[in-house]
Amino acid sequence: MQPEISQFLSGMKKAIEQVVIANLTDRFAQEQAGMIAGTLGFLQTVQDKAFHYELLENHLYKQLLSDAVAIVTRDATASKVTAEGVAAIRAHQEVDPAGSAVHLKPFRFLRGSNETMRELLATLIHAQDQFPAAVSTRFEALLRPFFKDLQIRERAWVKALGFDNLTDPVPDLDALLYRDGQLHLPGLGG
Known part of the structure; x- marks a missing residue:
């Protein structure tokens, strides 16, 4: 053994x-x-939370990118950069669609998909100055709570190192990942 x-x-x-x-x-x-x-x-x-952490990130980035595409495509004045970014997001959604059995894929696939989604989000963020004002405002309103939650998750991930010098308390990683002994994926009731 x-x-x-x-x-x-x-x-x-x-x-x-x-x-x-x-x-x-x-x-x-x-x-x-x-x-x-x-x-x-x-x-x-x-070490035993890494896979679930990546599954949660995968779920949240898929939600965010779908919502972002809906926001930036409502306006017909989207720039070429935005159109290319949206096309790249849609292409990635075919590789790793929402609701897919990503939990059965190798960890390497999951990490790679998450990295790709972060890069795709960065493309939209860089194009934000080309959005019409109303689109930019809606896009920023979508991002603000996402990045606030992301910061909390990342701080919880490294909490055990003891290097967090911010004064507000950070929840334990388990409290962020699990509800009733199961991985909690917002919007899925899990």
């Missing part, structure tokens, strides 16, 4: 803390070994 990844990481962290650091005499080497031990502790905390 193989140990779980969290057990392996815990054992490595314990060995570094109790054996390696205890036998180092150079202060800089001790600090570096401490950083490695801290990183192993962080990985132990988040």
Whole structure:
């Protein structure tokens, strides 16, 4: 029987803390070994949540991009950049459509799709100065809560590292990802 990844990481962290650091005499080497031990502790905390985190991101970016396309295509004065961005979003939606069984795909596919959607969103954001004022206002109203929630999720992801210097409290990652013991995907009741 193989140990779980969290057990392996815990054992490595314990060995570094109790054996390696205890036998180092150079202060800089001790600090570096401490950083490695801290990183192993962080990985132990988040490793079993990475796939669900990416599934949530995938779900949220799909919703956001669909809503963004609806906003920017309502106005017939869309620029060439906007039209190309919308076409690229629609092409990606064919590769990874909303409601697809993305949870059955390899993690690499999921991460790649999420990265592509971030890049597609960036294309629309860069084109925002070409939107008519009303479209730009609606688009910005769509983005504001999305990025606020994204910042909270990212801060929760790295909370265990202890580097967050903002004063407002950050929920635990579990509280953001799960409801009633299941991954919570807004709009799906999960």
